[in-house]
Amino acid sequence: MDKKNVRGFLEFVYDFYKSMKAHEITLVYEGEITHQITKAFTSLTESNMAKEEESNTVQKKVFHVMVECLQNISKHADSFGSDDFLFAGRGIFMVSKGDVEYHVTTGNVIENAKIEELSRILDHINVLDKEGLKQLYKTQMREGRLSEKGGAGLGFIDIARKTGRRLDYHFLSIDEETSFFILTSTISRTE
Amino acid sequence: MNTIKIMGTDDTPTVILDSENEIFEISGRSLPEDVTAFYEPIIRWLEEYSSSPNAKTIFTFKLVYFNTASSKLLLDILMKLEQMHEDGKDMLIRWYYPEDDEDMQEAGEEYADIVDVPFEQVSYTLN
Structure with a gap:
């Protein structure tokens, strides 16, 4: 790198650092989500939470949400026909921690053709109350089939x-074929 | 019949299926990389066991965590036990949950609602 490029890179690193600080991001990753990555991230976050004496309930909730979010990316991030496509099973994964809550954010590329179905599923979940969600979970567990990749819906x-x-x-x-799907889950630290 | 003994890891549960010593247990954490591959031998073992089960079968679940993919396979196991119960065999499920873990307790209640088999909830203290 010449001098000008070095300076540009250093500024990028520092800006990235500041940006992470500003958003209280404790963990960020971009790439393929494998089982090993899932294990590493959950155990890292677990030990951090234990060190900070987060309550058991909060620790368990964060753990649950992280595992399901990571598995969503590994099972659903799109591959567009070609198996070795750049985005297959890949995405961005972030955990941030504020004074009152944790945020787990995932982002991955999906085909536009799948947006309608995905929105329908998510909107359906979003109108249900506690009891409704419980019933839906039971129904889906009983009637749903495990997909090839082991997703149970x-x-x-x-x-x-x-x-x-x-x-x-x-x-x-993103373009005519694809979009970026972003999901943020929030876990309260006080409940 | 043969015995299944799988030592638990940080992502797979301990599984003991030993009809001779009357131990039927799944405990620990369950988020295997490939849930179907992990649980398949267990389901197969239960199918074989159901052809000539013991006079009484007490099946223990003592899990501290399982992911949603595992929850589906756990139901498959429970449904095998339900089938034996329907065939007139003496079955009992003991679902252990850490005393402060409402989610694990509720998971047990939900399974008890779905399958028709004698179901006991037991709380215990984690050390």
Whole structure:
């Protein structure tokens, strides 16, 4: 790198650092989500929470939500026909910790053709209350089939139940074929 | 019949299926990389066991965590036990949960609602 490039890179690193600080991000990752990654991130977050004497209930909720979010990416991030496509099973994964809550955010590329179905599933979950979610979970467990990749269609319902909040999701259009799907789950530190 | 003994890890549960010594237990954490592959031998073992089960079967679940994919397979196991119960066999499920873990307690209640088999909830203290 010449001098100008070095300076640009250093500024990028420092800006990135500041940006993480500003958003209280404790963990960020971009890449393929494997089982090993899932284990590493959950155990890292677990030991951090234990060190900070987070309550057992909060620790368990964060653990549950992290596992389901990571598995969503590994099972659903799109591959567009070609198996070695850049985005298959990949995405961004972030955990942030504020004074009152944790946020677990995932982002991954999906085909536009799948947006309608995904929105329908998420919106359906979002109108249900505690009892409704419980019934839906039971029905899905009984009647749902495990997909080839081991998805049971239960992850989103579980996240809604564990957090007690609506699933906060957005689609950011990339091009005619694809969009970026972002889901943020919030776990209160005080409940 | 043969015995299944799987030592638990940080992502797979301990599984003991030993008809001779009357131990039937799944305990620990369950988030295997491939849930179907992990639980398949267990389901197969239960299918074989159901052809000539013991006079009484007490099946213990003592899990501290399981992911949603595992929850589906746990139901498959419970449904095998339900089938034996329907065939007139003496079955009992003991669902252990840490005393401060409402979610694990509720998970037990939900399974008890779904399957028709004698179901006991037991709380215990984690040390």
